[in-house]
Amino acid sequence: MRIGILGYGNLGRGVECAVKQNPDMELVAVFTRRNPETVQILTPGVPVLSINEAEKMQDQIDVLILCGGSATDLPVQTPAFAKYFNVVDSFDTHAKIPEHFAAVDTAAKAAGKIGIISVGWDPGMFSLNRMYANAILPDGCDYTFWGKGVSQGHSDAVRRIAGVKDARQYTIPVPEALEAVRNGQNPVLSTRQKHTRECFVVAEEGADLARIENEIKTMPNYFSDYDTTVHFISEEEMKQNHSGIPHGGMVIRSGKTGTQGENQHIIEYSLKLDSNPEFTASVIVAYARAAFRMNQEGQTGCKTVFDVPPAYLSAASGEELRKNLL
């Protein structure tokens, strides 16, 4: 299976690493909007090319993995490149998934290609687990917790405050809330009761720390609905203790069965990730395999994790899967 990567940031590098772990895949090219000569990749012998070269390479690439951002890149790129390639993206603006799906579906169907959108862990594996658990236990409650992990969006928001040189924001599930959910108490939880936010901030010399802390804690949408802790640290400490991009979380459904709903069941799916982009990339690469296979069988159009038979993600045959994993 011949893979192309479009966009070479943290996610693109993660895809490059993941492709190396899958012997049935080969990286053919990395496409970038930057000057290709300035982009250094990890795989020897693989060309870095301008994004404008991509469509010429239709016959050399089985699946093009789109590693741009959801705000402005993917809404344009995924439908555009679905005209030439089977594509997979990690579009994660939940509210806009229906319109993104429609745009990719139209383009992919017209071209006879498959486009799998919103692949990763949320949306992605978390969605899948919400769906399976809902289908199994129709009478129940859903809970999703995120963290402990770095939120890029919240870290960026703190960095935009005057006097802030660098910042890292961790989202942390509230242990008592998690405990109550795991015990099947079906609590009704406010935003504040589910997660806390912890910020590590490197301030510019002489900056007013009290003002920065106040601006963070009162920032609407991002922080004002949460209990937030702010720590001012040195650049060295930031570099030493907060350079990773860990994340994770839990999807939990508690549901009832029986003649009177007398029996309770808890289904939990949890992730503890050292590297958010590398794990997301690993999920995407498995779905790239599925995109290729589904298209080889003649399927076209836009798909999500809900539509893909699990076996298509695996390099093993049906016989091997039944023998070893069933």
Added chain:
Amino acid sequence: MRIGILGYGNLGRGVECAVKQNPDMELVAVFTRRNPETVQILTPGVPVLSINEAEKMQDQIDVLILCGGSATDLPVQTPAFAKYFNVVDSFDTHAKIPEHFAAVDTAAKAAGKIGIISVGWDPGMFSLNRMYANAILPDGCDYTFWGKGVSQGHSDAVRRIAGVKDARQYTIPVPEALEAVRNGQNPVLSTRQKHTRECFVVAEEGADLARIENEIKTMPNYFSDYDTTVHFISEEEMKQNHSGIPHGGMVIRSGKTGTQGENQHIIEYSLKLDSNPEFTASVIVAYARAAFRMNQEGQTGCKTVFDVPPAYLSAASGEELRKNLL
């Protein structure tokens, strides 16, 4: 969707309860090998019929759910009834799945029906989670823990010992082993290091308790490879504290990504079930929906959880799933 149940024990009753929770399904008949007049079911107006009546009802049932045992019932029944119906079973003899698959596949293909086998939680949801996690993290280690829960097979084995009136056996994961796996230490664990076994025994009056305890602890295959605790209790205590059939467990994969495998990820799927048969039944009923849909699309033959697109399990439409759960 019109559902038939074949075999009315704990699992059959669980299926009956699960069908009630799904408004798109209707129970049409329960088939039994016993004298139908002696079988009392929960749903008013639904007939209990002899197993010999089943094949005459081909046109009135969309999916027949087989609730017999894996040892002798399902190897015969699933291929036999796949000649007349879409069928779902919970065949759980892992080692014999390949031959069961082949027998059901032949019968179902010849009849133009779908047979989904080995549905439940292990095999079933645990298998699915092993498979997804393996596809996402090819470089990693798998762990499955069972419990805390009642093992019917081990309880039966204890009941067969002379002087034992009743017995209940709980399988319990060793907390230290679970902790090491969750921390990504990838321990190599012996059978004894993974699970302990706890037995509650009602002895006959005057029975030699020391001999019973010794027979349990040294029983090959069942107990000799484990640290086992035996408690002798009264019939009242058995009835009061051990009448449920709880179970559960965890499937955990830890895997590495990055240029040098420098980042570690832990994927965990866990179940905590008040009623093993009712949860198994709930999974089966969701797959009955999938069997019907796949067959309506013209698919035939034997399938497992690996082959079924997740969305087919849900009563919700693709649009609803993308909007609400993705």
